[in-house]
Amino acid sequence: MSDKPSFNVGDELIGPVRPVTPQRIEWYDSAMLSAATNELRQVGSNIHTDEEFARSEGFLAANADGMIMTNWCSEMLIRAFGLHYLEGGELRTKYIKPVYLGVPLSVRGRIKEATKQGNGSTMYAIDVWCEDGQGVKLVDGDAKVTVAGE
Numbered sequence: 801m802s803d804k805p806s807f808n809v810g811d812e813l814i815g816p817v818r819p820v821t822p823q824r825i826e827w828y829d830s831a832m833l834s835a836a837t838n839e840l841r842q843v844g845s846n847i848h849t850d851e852e853f854a855r856s857e858g859f860l861a862a863n864a865d866g867m868i869m870t871n872w873c874s875e876m877l878i879r880a881f882g883l884h885y886l887e888g889g890e891l892r893t894k895y896i897k898p899v900y901l902g903v904p905l906s907v908r909g910r911i912k913e914a915t916k917q918g919n920g921s922t923m924y925a926i927d928v929w930c931e932d933g934q935g936v937k938l939v940d941g942d943a944k945v946t947v948a949g950e
């Protein structure tokens with residue numbers, strides 16, 4: 801990765817391909833709960849950890865916490881833009897379909913705008929999403945990253 805990444809409109813970003821597993825959900829949910837309470841805690845039954853409970857709430861099965869996929873999109877942007885994303889980036893995601901356990905997700909992005917700024921920087925607008933193996937979008941979003949000029 802260059803110190804000053806450069807992309808053109810239409811360029812694709814390829815992120816990780818990962819399955820959502822019960823372990824990933826447990827790591828994420830327990831870590832968030834532990835951080836929020838300032839003590840090590842295990843998450844209890846919810847739509848992410850308990851098949852029966854998820855079905856009782858109208859889902860086909862237990863499903864991933866949406867922030868897992870948001871983190872995967874953020875990882876893709878860090879790999880593409882490095883500190884430029886961390887220092888001057890934005891990411892918004894929305895969860896448009898449940899992500900069920902065992903489904904491998906591909907994290908993707910596409911540069912939709914590259915606007916030169918007066919100070920020599922470039923502001924990139926990026927479509928981001930996660931899709932299943934059949935190409936169905938399960939998470940949709942957008943990002944902006946400003947890459948500083950010389």
